[in-house]
Amino acid sequence: MTAPTEAADFPAADPSARIEVLLVGMNGDLRGKMIPLKAEDKVWKNTVRLPASTQSLDIWGDDNDDITKISLTLGDPDGICTPDRNSLTTLPWGPAGSKQVLATMHTLDGEPHYVCPRAILANVMKRFEEKGLTPVVATELEFYVMEPDFRETGVPMPPKALVMNGEVEGYQLYDMRATAAMGDFLETVREYCDHMGLPADATTAEFGPGQFEVNLLHKPDAMAAADDCIYLKRVVDFAARRHGFKATCMAKPYGDHAGSGLHVHASIIDKDGRNVLDAKGGDPLKLKSITAGMLRSMQDAQLIFAPFANSYRRFQPGSFAPDKIDWGFGNRGTAIRIPDSQGPAARIEHRVAGADANPHLLLAAILGGILLGLDEDLDPGQVTTPDSAPENPDMLTYDFLTAVERFRASAFIRQIFGAEYQRIYGDTKRKEAMAYLRTVSSFDYQTYLPRI
Incomplete structure (x- = not known):
C-alpha cells in the first residue's frame, strides 16, 4: 500500500474524526476499536487492548472457549493491539481526517x-528472509453486488440495473455494459482505493450477475499484499453501502451462477x-519443484x-474453480497456472481459493x-x-468436513500454522461443519419429503 503515513498526508480532521484499530479474525473478519483522533497517541504507545480471544471467534461470533481455552x-x-504503521491509511x-490501521495481537x-x-x-515470511528470498505477491478478488433486501427476502437478488422482467440478462463476462450499469458503485470503489493508496489496477465484469473482479498490483511484501486485499474487501463493502x-x-x-x-x-x-521462477533466465527445475510443493500441500x-x-x-466439474490438483502453462482450468511470462513478470498463479478466504492465512498456506x-x-x-491430462489425478474435496479432518491431521499445517492454531482453527471449523450437517435444508424437504 502506498498509504499516507505522515500527519501532513492526511486531510484536516473533522472534530468527530477517528482512528480505527483493526484486528484480523479467524474468518477474515475485522474487529477492533474506534478511538477519537485526538486520542491517537494511545494507539502508537501500544496501550490499545482487546481480549486475545477476539481473533478466535467463530463465524457466529461465539468466543468458542470450550475449544480454544483462551x-x-x-x-x-487482554492482548496488546500493536499497530503496523505500514498499514496506516485513511x-x-x-x-x-479519519484513519484506520491494522494491528497484530501481542501477549x-x-x-x-x-x-x-x-x-x-x-x-512464514521470516523463513523466506532466512533464505535470502522475497515473495512478491498480487491478488485478484471477485465479489458480488446485490440488492440490500436479502434479509427480508431470504435470497440474494442481482442489482435491478442488471435484471429485466425479473430475469438476468445472460452472462456479463467482460461486458462493458455491466460495468457501465454499475458505474457509480465502481467509481466509488476506485475513489476509496485511491484515497487509501490501495494499488487497484483493472476492474472487470465477471460471469455472474453483479459479479466483478478488482486486481491489486504486486507487492514485494506478502504482509502488505494481504493487508491490501483485506482492505479491498472493506472498500467494496462500504462502497456498496x-x-x-x-x-x-x-x-x-x-x-446457478459462477x-x-x-x-x-x-x-x-x-x-x-x-526471479527464481523465471524458467528461461532462472532455474526451470526450481519452478517445477515449487509448483510441486504447492500441489503437495493443497x-x-x-x-x-x-x-x-x-x-x-x-x-464444480467443468468450472473455472479447479477440483483437480493439477498444473499447466497458461491454463485457467488448472489449480496452479503458470502464465506465459518471463523475467521479472514470471510467476505462478494459485487459483483454488474462494473470495471468502482469509488473505493472511491464505498467503501463509x-x-x-x-x-x-x-x-x-x-x-x-x-x-x-488441452490435449492431455494426468489419469486419475488427486482431487480436492467437495466436502467441508473432509477438508476439516485433513487440516486437523496434517503435519504440513502444524509446521506452518503451529500446533495450537491447527487445533483451534480445525476444531472450530469442525463445530461449524457439524452444525451445517445438522441443518435440514429446503432441498431435503422439496426432494425427499414428498417421495420417501
Whole structure:
C-alpha cells in the first residue's frame, strides 16, 4: 500500500474524526476499536487492548472457549493491539481526517500471539528472509453486488440495473455494459482505493450477475499484499453501502451462477534481484519443484482456501474453480497456472481459493507450499494441456468436513500454522461443519419429503 503515513498526508480532521484499530479474525473478519483522533497517541504507545480471544471467534461470533481455552478458561485476558504503521491509511467513508490501521495481537509479555493471522504470516515470511528470498505477491478478488433486501427476502437478488422482467440478462463476462450499469458503485470503489493508496489496477465484469473482479498490483511484501486485499474487501463493502447495495465475498451466493475466487500470483526474488521462477533466465527445475510443493500441500490446506460450508459449492466439474490438483502453462482450468511470462513478470498463479478466504492465512498456506518446493527437489508430475491430462489425478474435496479432518491431521499445517492454531482453527471449523450437517435444508424437504 502506498498509504499516507505522515500527519501532513492526511486531510484536516473533522472534530468527530477517528482512528480505527483493526484486528484480523479467524474468518477474515475485522474487529477492533474506534478511538477519537485526538486520542491517537494511545494507539502508537501500544496501550490499545482487546481480549486475545477476539481473533478466535467463530463465524457466529461465539468466543468458542470450550475449544480454544483462551477466553473464560483464562479469565479472557487482554492482548496488546500493536499497530503496523505500514498499514496506516485513511478512512474515506469516515469523517474527514479519519484513519484506520491494522494491528497484530501481542501477549502482555510482548510476544506475537499464536492466534493472530498476521503473526502467522509474519512467521512464514521470516523463513523466506532466512533464505535470502522475497515473495512478491498480487491478488485478484471477485465479489458480488446485490440488492440490500436479502434479509427480508431470504435470497440474494442481482442489482435491478442488471435484471429485466425479473430475469438476468445472460452472462456479463467482460461486458462493458455491466460495468457501465454499475458505474457509480465502481467509481466509488476506485475513489476509496485511491484515497487509501490501495494499488487497484483493472476492474472487470465477471460471469455472474453483479459479479466483478478488482486486481491489486504486486507487492514485494506478502504482509502488505494481504493487508491490501483485506482492505479491498472493506472498500467494496462500504462502497456498496454508499450506493444502497449489499456486497459479498461469499464463495457461492447463487447456485446457478459462477462462484467468486481469490486468485494469488506469486514470484520469488533472490538476494541478487533475480526471479527464481523465471524458467528461461532462472532455474526451470526450481519452478517445477515449487509448483510441486504447492500441489503437495493443497489437500491439507484446502480448509484455508475454502473455509466455510458454502465454499465447497464453488468446486464444480467443468468450472473455472479447479477440483483437480493439477498444473499447466497458461491454463485457467488448472489449480496452479503458470502464465506465459518471463523475467521479472514470471510467476505462478494459485487459483483454488474462494473470495471468502482469509488473505493472511491464505498467503501463509501458499507460501508454506512454496517453501516445501524450496526445501526439497519435488516433481509436480505430468503437466495438464488441452490435449492431455494426468489419469486419475488427486482431487480436492467437495466436502467441508473432509477438508476439516485433513487440516486437523496434517503435519504440513502444524509446521506452518503451529500446533495450537491447527487445533483451534480445525476444531472450530469442525463445530461449524457439524452444525451445517445438522441443518435440514429446503432441498431435503422439496426432494425427499414428498417421495420417501
